Amino acid sequence: MSGNHVVYGFLRPYSESILPEHELEILHYESNPPPDDILQQGAVSVPLSDHYRNWAKRTLWETTKFPSLVRERKSDVVLTVSGALIPRCPVPQAVLCQNPWCYRPIVHRNWKERLKARLQRVGYSKAFQHAGLMLYISDHLRSLYAADNQGRKECPHEIAYVGLNEDTFEAAREHADLSRDPYSILSVSAMAAWKGAHTLVDAVAILRKRDIPATLRLVGPWPDSDYEQRIRNQVNSLKLADAVEILGRVSDEELHRQYAINQVYALPSHCESYGIPAAEAMAFGTPIVSTNCCAIAEICQPAGLFGPVEDPQWTADALQELLTNQTNWQTLSEAAKTRAATLTWQECVKPFSKIERLATGS
Ligand SMILES: Nc1nc2c(ncn2[C@@H]2O[C@H](COP(=O)(O)OP(=O)(O)O[C@H]3O[C@H](CO)[C@@H](O)[C@H](O)[C@@H]3O)[C@@H](O)[C@H]2O)c(=O)[nH]1
Numbered sequence: 001m002s003g004n005h006v007v008y009g010f011l012r013p014y015s016e017s018i019l020p021e022h023e024l025e026i027l028h029y030e031s032n033p034p035p036d037d038i039l040q041q042g043a044v045s046v047p048l049s050d051h052y053r054n055w056a057k058r059t060l061w062e063t064t065k066f067p068s069l070v071r072e073r074k075s076d077v078v079l080t081v082s083g084a085l086i087p088r089c090p091v092p093q094a095v096l097c098q099n100p101w102c103y104r105p106i107v108h109r110n111w112k113e114r115l116k117a118r119l120q121r122v123g124y125s126k127a128f129q130h131a132g133l134m135l136y137i138s139d140h141l142r143s144l145y146a147a148d149n150q151g152r153k154e155c156p157h158e159i160a161y162v163g164l165n166e167d168t169f170e171a172a173r174e175h176a177d178l179s180r181d182p183y184s185i186l187s188v189s190a191m192a193a194w195k196g197a198h199t200l201v202d203a204v205a206i207l208r209k210r211d212i213p214a215t216l217r218l219v220g221p222w223p224d225s226d227y228e229q230r231i232r233n234q235v236n237s238l239k240l241a242d243a244v245e246i247l248g249r250v251s252d253e254e255l256h257r258q259y260a261i262n263q264v265y266a267l268p269s270h271c272e273s274y275g276i277p278a279a280e281a282m283a284f285g286t287p288i289v290s291t292n293c294c295a296i297a298e299i300c301q302p303a304g305l306f307g308p309v310e311d312p313q314w315t316a317d318a319l320q321e322l323l324t325n326q327t328n329w330q331t332l333s334e335a336a337k338t339r340a341a342t343l344t345w346q347e348c349v350k351p352f353s354k355i356e357r358l359a360t361g362s
């Protein structure tokens, strides 16, 4: 879901900085071409059949066909966005690392996902040791790679935080005067089971027992219909139908309005390599409640409260603090805006400047 935001978010200012002095060719799935403005800057589109969208097919294609494509195109350096090293690639590779999933057994639902994770860890490990440059979207993600590769020599690396789109900053400015719904909590994500919506529902039940009229809005698609049903059942059995609203996927405009009108953004997740919605919420001055086992604590540190995962009691206490202590809320809200202002793409792309050095070997 977040792949395009991350990859093209970086490539837009990056292509601007290297073109026309250098050439940039973007290999992409046919149905997902690069944005027009990047092509208009002079980047070249190289489409690949959607047949290879399947992870196993893509990996086989990369191993068997990609090296000859690189030779044919006379590329000097490859930027791969899969987090793994492409085998037999004849030129140096910079590897953009975005995904933490292969390191987190809790997200693997069946044997196919477990097998994919095992194979990915091999590719990630090769990258950790042999890439020309690793670009991690958080230090947290780097530490997951490092923990799985203890005792192995680490190749050069940089942390490149994910930027916020200009339209997010713009919407935050436009909505600056909207009033916040009292006691309102917003969670935005692709609502997979490890994102912790069940913990938030339990936390809201605790707050209601404390006579705090908390409301929870869950925004984002539900990739796992069993989990969605579990949450609906939980809401019903806790008699929280008037407190929890399940909105599903909403438009960008509505998403921005939600960031602006809710008091707190919460995602008690097991596993985030960054947490784009949390960063977006910060742009709107909305403080964060999340866990300290994922990257959100690193990305949003001054702007929220971070605690144990699967802990409704701690989550309820943190939410209560931000829903009821106006002074603390104001401090964290200001910190959120200040932190978000540092996450422009122009700033975040800076570590990419090291890619060029791979081509010249300097
Ligand atoms: N318009 C709209 N956008 C949504 C909605 N729900 C989510 N999004 C957008 O979809 C993206 C989801 O981002 P993450 O929650 O960060 O995505 P993920 O699929 O769990 O991604 C993983 O990789 C990301 C980096 O590529 C990491 O940021 C993340 O932590 C995680 O590891 C964000 O840009 C968010 O704004 C919705 O209902 N409507």
Ligand SMILES: O=P(O)(O)OC[C@H]1O[C@](O)(CO)[C@@H](O)[C@@H]1O
Binding pocket: 001, 002, 003, 004, 055, 082, 098, 099
């Ligand atoms: O390399 P993998 O594990 O197939 O991951 C692909 C996923 O990674 C992302 O590009 C970024 O999280 C998603 O958009 C996409 O679904």
